[in-house]
Amino acid sequence: MALEKWLYDEVSTGREIGSYVQYIFENATSLAFAGILVSVGLYHPALFHSCLRPLLGNVHIYECQSRAALNESSESWTISCTGRSQQEIQIAIQWNRMPHRRVLLRDLVPRLLVENIETQTYLKECAAEWEATVKPASDDDKESFTLFLARFKPETYVLTPRPDHMIEIRPSLPEEVEQKRQASQAEAEFRLLSNTIALQARRILNTGVSLTSDKLPEFLRQLRRIQRPEYPDLSEYETRGRLQSIAGGLAVLFIYHRAWLSENEDAERWCFEVLRNLKDTPSEENEGPESGGLGISVETFLGELGVFLLQERQEEWIKRLAFDGVTGFYYHSTSQSMAKAYLCREGLGETFDELISVVLLWSALRRGATRKTGRYIQRPVLTGYKSALFARFLSGRLKRCPVTVAMAARLGANLVERIERLDPSEIARRQWEKQRKVFEKNDQDRDASRDMAKIDYEVIVAGFCFLSLELTSAEPADRERATEYIRQLFDLEMTTLPILESEDEGREVGGTPYQFDPWILKLAAELLATVTSLDHAQAIYEPVLRCGPAAHYWTQDFLEARITNALPRVADHQLFAEIWRGMVDYTFSLPGWVGRKRRIWFHAENLSVDLMGLRTEAVKVLGRKEYTDLVRTMAPTFTLWGERWLKYGRVAAWFANFLSTESGQALLAQGIQQLGGVVGSFSESDWKEEGLALSLTSALAAGWRHASNEITADATLRETFLRILMELCSRSVAEVIHLRNRIAHIIPVGS
Numbered sequence: 001m002a003l004e005k006w007l008y009d010e011v012s013t014g015r016e017i018g019s020y021v022q023y024i025f026e027n028a029t030s031l032a033f034a035g036i037l038v039s040v041g042l043y044h045p046a047l048f049h050s051c052l053r054p055l056l057g058n059v060h061i062y063e064c065q066s067r068a069a070l071n072e073s074s075e076s077w078t079i080s081c082t083g084r085s086q087q088e089i090q091i092a093i094q095w096n097r098m099p100h101r102r103v104l105l106r107d108l109v110p111r112l113l114v115e116n117i118e119t120q121t122y123l124k125e126c127a128a129e130w131e132a133t134v135k136p137a138s139d140d141d142k143e144s145f146t147l148f149l150a151r152f153k154p155e156t157y158v159l160t161p162r163p164d165h166m167i168e169i170r171p172s173l174p175e176e177v178e179q180k181r182q183a184s185q186a187e188a189e190f191r192l193l194s195n196t197i198a199l200q201a202r203r204i205l206n207t208g209v210s211l212t213s214d215k216l217p218e219f220l221r222q223l224r225r226i227q228r229p230e231y232p233d234l235s236e237y238e239t240r241g242r243l244q245s246i247a248g249g250l251a252v253l254f255i256y257h258r259a260w261l262s263e264n265e266d267a268e269r270w271c272f273e274v275l276r277n278l279k280d281t282p283s284e285e286n287e288g289p290e291s292g293g294l295g296i297s298v299e300t301f302l303g304e305l306g307v308f309l310l311q312e313r314q315e316e317w318i319k320r321l322a323f324d325g326v327t328g329f330y331y332h333s334t335s336q337s338m339a340k341a342y343l344c345r346e347g348l349g350e351t352f353d354e355l356i357s358v359v360l361l362w363s364a365l366r367r368g369a370t371r372k373t374g375r376y377i378q379r380p381v382l383t384g385y386k387s388a389l390f391a392r393f394l395s396g397r398l399k400r401c402p403v404t405v406a407m408a409a410r411l412g413a414n415l416v417e418r419i420e421r422l423d424p425s426e427i428a429r430r431q432w433e434k435q436r437k438v439f440e441k442n443d444q445d446r447d448a449s450r451d452m453a454k455i456d457y458e459v460i461v462a463g464f465c466f467l468s469l470e471l472t473s474a475e476p477a478d479r480e481r482a483t484e485y486i487r488q489l490f491d492l493e494m495t496t497l498p499i500l501e502s503e504d505e506g507r508e509v510g511g512t513p514y515q516f517d518p519w520i521l522k523l524a525a526e527l528l529a530t531v532t533s534l535d536h537a538q539a540i541y542e543p544v545l546r547c548g549p550a551a552h553y554w555t556q557d558f559l560e561a562r563i564t565n566a567l568p569r570v571a572d573h574q575l576f577a578e579i580w581r582g583m584v585d586y587t588f589s590l591p592g593w594v595g596r597k598r599r600i601w602f603h604a605e606n607l608s609v610d611l612m613g614l615r616t617e618a619v620k621v622l623g624r625k626e627y628t629d630l631v632r633t634m635a636p637t638f639t640l641w642g643e644r645w646l647k648y649g650r651v652a653a654w655f656a657n658f659l660s661t662e663s664g665q666a667l668l669a670q671g672i673q674q675l676g677g678v679v680g681s682f683s684e685s686d687w688k689e690e691g692l693a694l695s696l697t698s699a700l701a702a703g704w705r706h707a708s709n710e711i712t713a714d715a716t717l718r719e720t721f722l723r724i725l726m727e728l729c730s731r732s733v734a735e736v737i738h739l740r741n742r743i744a745h746i747i748p749v750g751s
Contacts, residue, residue: 127149193222326463371420581634671699700725
């Protein structure tokens with residue numbers, strides 16, 4: 001994209017790009033570069049008469065470009081805009097909706113033929129070569145290829161001068177050929193329509209920007225057309241795509257245009273009839289549950305639609321649609337269905353809580369299916385598990401007995417245990433488990449294992465996708481429900497992280513976080529932003545901080561989320577500061593943080609940076625001007641923290657960077673004093689590896705820019721400022737030398 005944009009800019013300013021194009025021709029090895037250059041040519045067609053002419057001589061480029069241009073109408077790129085800022089979305093829209101992106105290169109050929117005699121000669125020669133060398137595989141391909149070649153022959157066109165001094169170019173084909181051309185074009189348009197409505201529907205469901213009332217009749221006509229196909233599907237893949245478009249179209253009509261359907265009885269009747277009888281085709285055998293990321297599977301669309309219709313109808317077949325979405329094979333089906341359930345929670349009433357229970361039980365059953373068959377071949381056993389769960393859902397038992405996280409974990413453990421008893425290989429596994437425990441006991445350097453619950457954690461993440469939003473709801477009942485489930489899931493997370501103290505000190509938790517880990521730790525941080533007492537806060541942060549450097553990945557995720565996700569939600573900065581001080585004080589009491597334990601001390605230093613919100617992503621938030629008073633309130637804590645940690649170069653570098661931010665300026669005088677006290681103690685490796693010199697330079701520059709009067713007037717501060725300045729000058733830091741020369745006439749600076 002960067003190269004394409006740069007070439008557009010060069011062309012727009014009238015600069016020659018021929019040498020750059022030639023370099024790409026000679027050195028590029030990816031077809032992607034051809035796509036870029038074709039787009040540049042469509043943006044400025046005159047280039048096809050000069051440097052871009054060779055692109056016109058490759059018969060395969062026309063087919064590739066046609067597919068790309070036709071797919072532009074679906075605007076599938078908008079799916080990736082979900083969750084982005086409005087500014088980013090507008091930039092994406094401006095870029096991707098440039099008109100030339102939907103132009104077919106082959107449709108530009110007639111214009112190029114008549115504009116330039118050299119291009120005309122070149123294209124005639126290319127067509128003659130293709131006609132002699134390309135051998136179509138079938139009669140249908142031969143007809144299509146004949147029509148394609150006709151575009152490159154001047155005799156195919158009739159040129160008619162117009163009164164406005166323009167020339168009209170019309171194709172003049174034999175009637176039989178023209179009929180075949182029109183029939184081929186109609187079939188191509190139908191097949192394109194069958195595959196693109198699904199993407200259009202997903203975009204509408206994600207963005208909420210639906211069809212205008214005047215376009216609804218045509219949209220319904222298109223759905224009717226592909227529901228009774230005029231042309232047979234060429235493959236299972238094409239059938240699946242058509243069914244996805246039907247399901248997506250129905251979801252759009254019901255969810256966003258329910259009133260319109262109610263006013264049009266025939267349309268409503270047809271939609272219900274098709275919906276009730278719509279059946280998906282089997283997916284590929286090796287397809288995994290992580291597939292379907294675009295959210296265009298039939299089960300995903302029908303799950304969202306079923307949840308929506310449950311607000312008005314409690315019929316069994318509609319309950320089945322919603323249930324099948326929540327317990328879908330694809331995790332994306334679970335997340336989209338539960339996201340829709342949350343948005344419809346008022347209309348669903350108690351059914352919303354039942355669906356949450358379904359999610360929890362499904363996480364246990366799905367884990368059992370994985371243990372029994374393997375992740376990618378679960379389908380044979382999922383049906384049986386789903387039948388038993390659906391019967392419970394349908395009977396109302398989940399309404400009478402809501403499910404907790406602990407209950408799901410017990411069910412999963414019992415199910416896996418029962419499956420393992422029937423597995424002959426389990427005997428060997430148990431023997432190995434005993435041996436592993438012996439190894440761990442004899443080797444204290446071995447990473448500690450986590451004891452994961454026997455549930456499918458991906459189902460949990462997908463099914464509770466609404467928790468972060470619900471935690472900020474205006475309804476107390478919503479917030480209470482979110483708080484309860486976050487606490488249950490957080491407690492489950494903490495049971496998987498071993499506390500490595502006493503004889504286990506110095507060991508680490510093995511592996512890296514799964515998707516569930518940062519997700520729940522972020523939610524716990526957001527929950528921390530809602531507490532109203534220090535006791536409630538301690539119950540959240542102490543278990544994480546106690547894991548500390550031994551579980552540094554998990555601790556860092558929590559500490560970063562506390563600033564990036566939680567702080568913007570906090571209204572009471574005074575309470576936030578009290579909790580923050582409590583967290584810092586608590587780490588001072590933990591040997592894993594301050595005891596310089598072998599193997600994990602490096603992680604302790606890094607976490608000390610995250611504790612104060614000084615790393616890159618956190619500083620983007622904490623460094624804002626709106627948090628100046630918060631930072632000023634935390635100044636004494638920064639002092640205590642600095643006495644323990646600023647003697648380490650990497651920590652000092654992050655702190656120095658923070659001082660130049662808008663809120664960090666509140667600590668400038670104090671921070672310079674603190675850094676001045678340790679600047680002479682850093683090792684050479686600190687200076688070489690940690691970017692320490694540039695960080696200190698930025699702090700000095702910010703200090704002089706914002707606190708020069710204070711530095712000039714306060715002898716102690718001035719002395720400290722000059723000490724850091726001279727240390728950096730002795731290391732030939734150019735920016736500091738420039739600063740020294742600039743201020744030398746105000747305060748005396750040694751050479």
